[in-house]
Amino acid sequence: MEGSREYALALARASAGAVLFAFPLLMTMEMWFLGFYMDRYRLALFLVLNLPLLIGLSYYAGFERTADWRDDVLDALSALAVGFVASAAMLGLFGVLKPGMPLQEAVGKIALQAVPASMGAMLARKQLAGDGGGGEGREEAASYGGELFLMTVGAIFVGFNVAPTEEIALIAFQMTSWHAVLLALASLLALHALVYTVGFGGQESRGGHGLVSVFLRFTLVGYGIALIVSLYVLWTFGRIDGAGISTTAMTVVVLAFPAALGAATARLIV
Amino acid sequence: MTAKPRSAPRPGGRPVGRARKIPLIEWLAAGTGLVLVGGSVIFILLEGVRSLDEPPRLAIDAEAVVRSGEGYLVLFRVSNAGSATAAQVEIEGRLVSGAGTIETGQVTIDYVPAGSERRGGFVFDHDPEAYRLDLRVTGYAEP
Numbered sequence: 001m002e003g004s005r006e007y008a009l010a011l012a013r014a015s016a017g018a019v020l021f022a023f024p025l026l027m028t029m030e031m032w033f034l035g036f037y038m039d040r041y042r043l044a045l046f047l048v049l050n051l052p053l054l055i056g057l058s059y060y061a062g063f064e065r066t067a068d069w070r071d072d073v074l075d076a077l078s079a080l081a082v083g084f085v086a087s088a089a090m091l092g093l094f095g096v097l098k099p100g101m102p103l104q105e106a107v108g109k110i111a112l113q114a115v116p117a118s119m120g121a122m123l124a125r126k127q128l129a130g131d132g133g134g135g136e137g138r139e140e141a142a143s144y145g146g147e148l149f150l151m152t153v154g155a156i157f158v159g160f161n162v163a164p165t166e167e168i169a170l171i172a173f174q175m176t177s178w179h180a181v182l183l184a185l186a187s188l189l190a191l192h193a194l195v196y197t198v199g200f201g202g203q204e205s206r207g208g209h210g211l212v213s214v215f216l217r218f219t220l221v222g223y224g225i226a227l228i229v230s231l232y233v234l235w236t237f238g239r240i241d242g243a244g245i246s247t248t249a250m251t252v253v254v255l256a257f258p259a260a261l262g263a264a265t266a267r268l269i270v
Numbered sequence: 271m272t273a274k275p276r277s278a279p280r281p282g283g284r285p286v287g288r289a290r291k292i293p294l295i296e297w298l299a300a301g302t303g304l305v306l307v308g309g310s311v312i313f314i315l316l317e318g319v320r321s322l323d324e325p326p327r328l329a330i331d332a333e334a335v336v337r338s339g340e341g342y343l344v345l346f347r348v349s350n351a352g353s354a355t356a357a358q359v360e361i362e363g364r365l366v367s368g369a370g371t372i373e374t375g376q377v378t379i380d381y382v383p384a385g386s387e388r389r390g391g392f393v394f395d396h397d398p399e400a401y402r403l404d405l406r407v408t409g410y411a412e413p
Binding site: 039040073 | 291292294295297299301306307313314315317318321355383386
């Protein structure tokens with residue numbers, strides 16, 4: 001039963017990862033409220049879309065080395081189990097879940113938190129594994145498509161951490177159009193600097209390509225990913241419902257700043 | 271500490287490749303995940319189908335009157351029988367006698383989710399038992 005013991009260890013590590021990565025959101029009150037008032041269809045879609053994301057993550061950097069796609073699917077589901085249990089336990093400890101609370105309120109709160117928690121569970125191996133924890137994943141040898149996938153995960157992960165907060169909308173309200181243009185430029189600059197120094201695929205992927213090539217292939221595309229991810233997450237949380245086109249654009253640019261940082265540093269997290 | 275080759279099976283570890291037998295615990299963990307996420311998605315979708323854009327339906331009940339220091343504490347419960355969440359629910363409490371309003375109080379409750387209830391209290395100087403207690407919701411905002 002060597003395999004079982006090893007897997008139980010991986011699950012324990014995954015639980016630690018879930019709590020470690022999700023606690024900022026577990027301790028964000030907007031997340032508790034969104035759990036019961038956000039649109040039910042958008043919440044269901046969010047949960048469903050999380051699954052392919054986890055399967056992809058499992059392939060590149062899962063909590064155990066996987067043998068085939070079936071293994072990735074099983075690990076994604078296990079990460080979800082860990083995410084649900086960890087979220088329920090922490091929300092219970094924080095007194096957010098109370099006895100006598102209607103099921104729909106509790107399910108909404110837990111399910112929403114289970115998304116970041118399951119991602120944290122999946123990322124646990126890379127972040128928490130000691131020696132013998134399985135070493136490096138496949139992300140070192142990711143293809144261009146794989147690199148973009150990892151950037152997407154990074155953007156979602158970091159963007160998600162601030163997306164539910166009131167401050168994102170508040171910052172957008174405080175800014176003028178000129179601020180927004182400057183913030184977009186600053187995001188691009190930060191993304192480019194990070195991509196170039198942190199390195200995508202180490203030196204080999206960048207090797208032979210100049211500054212301009214990296215800018216076109218990673219920086220611009222990465223910022224595009226950050227914008228799309230921001231728009232999707234804001235829509236999911238109902239943050240841009242009823243907002244005019246300019247308010248929407250400003251809010252997306254605001255959230256795209258952390259999302260771009262996440263995309264650029266995906267290599268460090270994933 | 272010795273470096274292990276990346277793809278070769280480790281001694282004592284499970285072999286890498288299709289031949290690997292998946293341990294029972296892995297099936298159990300994955301099955302739990304499938305049940306939890308599948309169950310939640312179905313439950314949330316059903317809730318979405320059921321709700322049909324019905325506005326919040328708020329009702330207030332006074333639960334108890336307790337002496338509290340110099341005054342009287344009236345504990346109340348607001349429940350929302352509708353299918354939408356009400357935010358910033360404004361509640362007004364009045365003590366009324368034949369001569370008119372004796373005392374009023376205001377409370378704002380941040381959220382009363384659909385199908386849920388929240389509790390709060392009014393503090394009055396006069397004994398609510400001696401007058402008619404009037405509790406009503408005066409308004410709310412969409413979250």
